[in-house]
Amino acid sequence: MLNYAVPANFLKAARIAIPLSAVATVLLMGVGLYLVFFVVPPDYQQGETVRIMYLHVPAAWLAMLIYLIMTSAALGTLVWRHPLADAAQRAAASLGAAFTLLCLGTGSLWGKPMWGTWWVWDARLTSVLVLFLIYLGLVALWRTIEDPGKAARAAAIFTLVGAINIPIIKFSVDWWNTLHQPASVFRLGGPAIAPSMLWPLVVMVLAFTFLFLTLYLMAIRNEILRRRLRRLSILAASAHEPGHQTASSWEAAYEP
Amino acid sequence: MSHDPHLGFIITAYAFAGLIIGGMTVAIVTDYVNLQRALASFARQEKQLGPEQSNRREASALQLDQEKVP
Numbered sequence: 001m002l003n004y005a006v007p008a009n010f011l012k013a014a015r016i017a018i019p020l021s022a023v024a025t026v027l028l029m030g031v032g033l034y035l036v037f038f039v040v041p042p043d044y045q046q047g048e049t050v051r052i053m054y055l056h057v058p059a060a061w062l063a064m065l066i067y068l069i070m071t072s073a074a075l076g077t078l079v080w081r082h083p084l085a086d087a088a089q090r091a092a093a094s095l096g097a098a099f100t101l102l103c104l105g106t107g108s109l110w111g112k113p114m115w116g117t118w119w120v121w122d123a124r125l126t127s128v129l130v131l132f133l134i135y136l137g138l139v140a141l142w143r144t145i146e147d148p149g150k151a152a153r154a155a156a157i158f159t160l161v162g163a164i165n166i167p168i169i170k171f172s173v174d175w176w177n178t179l180h181q182p183a184s185v186f187r188l189g190g191p192a193i194a195p196s197m198l199w200p201l202v203v204m205v206l207a208f209t210f211l212f213l214t215l216y217l218m219a220i221r222n223e224i225l226r227r228r229l230r231r232l233s234i235l236a237a238s239a240h241e242p243g244h245q246t247a248s249s250w251e252a253a254y255e256p
Numbered sequence: 257m258s259h260d261p262h263l264g265f266i267i268t269a270y271a272f273a274g275l276i277i278g279g280m281t282v283a284i285v286t287d288y289v290n291l292q293r294a295l296a297s298f299a300r301q302e303k304q305l306g307p308e309q310s311n312r313r314e315a316s317a318l319q320l321d322q323e324k325v326p
Contacts, residue, residue, distance in 0.1 A: 048260035052269045059273075095280065102276045109269040113262040211277065218284045225291040232298045 007084050007224045014221050021214040028207035035200035043197075052110040054201060058208035059103040063131060064166055066096035066212065070138075071163045074156035084220070086152040087227070089159065090142055091219035095212060097135035103128060115179060123172035124180035127165060134162040148227075 036054045043050035070092045076085025107125070108118045119125065138155050145151035173182045193201070260266070 042260075047262065048266060049262045051266055055269055055273045094283075098276055098280050102273055105272050105276075106269045109265045109272070113265050215280055215284055218288060222284065222287045222291055225288070225295060229291060229294050229298070232295070236298070236301070 007087070010084060011221060011224060014217050018214060018217050018221075021210055021217065025207060025210040025214050028203060028210055032200060032204040032207045035203055040197055040200050046114060049110065049113050050197070052106055053197075054204045056103060056106040056110055057201060058205045059099050059106060060128070061205060062208055062212050063096060063100040063103050063128065064169060065209075066092050066099060067131065067135075067159075067163065067166055070096065070159050071166075074159040077152050077156040078160075083227075084224075086148075086156075087220050087223035089152075089155060091216060091223050093135055093138045093142070093155075095215055095219065097132060097139060099208075099212070100128065100132040100135055104132060120179050122178040122180055123176040124169065124178050127169040127172050131162075131165055131169060134158075134165065138162075148230075 032054070036051055040051065040054075042048050070089050073085045073089035073092065076082050077089060104125075107128075111120075112118050138158060141155050141158060142151050145154060172178060173180055
């Protein structure tokens with residue numbers, strides 16, 4: 001596995017993994033959507049609106065999973081100083097922001113008919129909003145700090161500090177009185193959701209996970225290519241300046 | 257389902273999801289296409305430089321893939 005953490009090997013593996021993951025995504029999404037619209041019964045309280053759950057819940061889980069992946073990548077950047085760790089972290093941030101936005105948006109669209117409001121400042125919703133702002137902050141941090149090495153370290157530290165928000169999101173519905181319902185799937189005593197609704201949810205979660213995997217591998221590939229392009233640009237600029245000493249390896253790659 | 261009073265919310269939610277997912281996909285694919293074009297342009301320049309200089313440049317670029325963050 002560690003062999004694929006070398007960028008050159010990763011690119012070779014991605015050529016196979018991306019199409020396979022994309023096919024899995026399409027198949028699972030097709031099956032999942034069929035189950036959602038033609039098999040899942042309406043909820044006895046929520047009626048057909050329960051079908052929004054099959055977008056909202058997978059998006060919410062992915063929003064948190066992606067941050068955990070970023071936290072691991074941040075450790076890889078700070079502790080092992082691996083170049084692919086930074087690329088992996090940067091690639092995940094935009095995807096995490098998108099899935100968190102999807103979670104917040106579908107949550108509002110579900111909340112308005114069910115709760116009578118688009119938004120409440122309860123613990124769950126507020127902590128997920130904070131997660132979204134953390135993702136945006138990370139994207140902005142990478143774009144603002146010109147030195148990529150410094151940006152990588154700053155983003156890694158910021159990511160590790162923000163990781164405290166993940167258990168807060170998870171346990172917010174237990175620690176505080178919230179309008180948002182408590183956990184229905186991962187709870188002591190087993191899932192509180194009927195099997196006819198649970199299994200389509202599992203399929204949709206898998207579909208979304210493969211979707212993320214596909215986009216994530218593509219985004220990491222883009223980051224590796226971008227760094228190669230930056231390096232070639234620097235070398236080309238150096239070659240045109242007579243007497244200019246080419247900066248060495250990694251430092252040279254991060255020169256503006 | 258067509259008689260559900262909240263059908264509009266359901267349709268909007270799925271349309272919103274399609275927009276987000278579609279947007280992510282288009283952004284990443286477009287980025288990839290642009291990067292490949294830029295790298296191809298460098299490959300053309302290297303052909304003009306000649307094999308010795310282009311090998312040195314390619315080796316330096318690939319060195320980036322192997323090295324650690326300082």
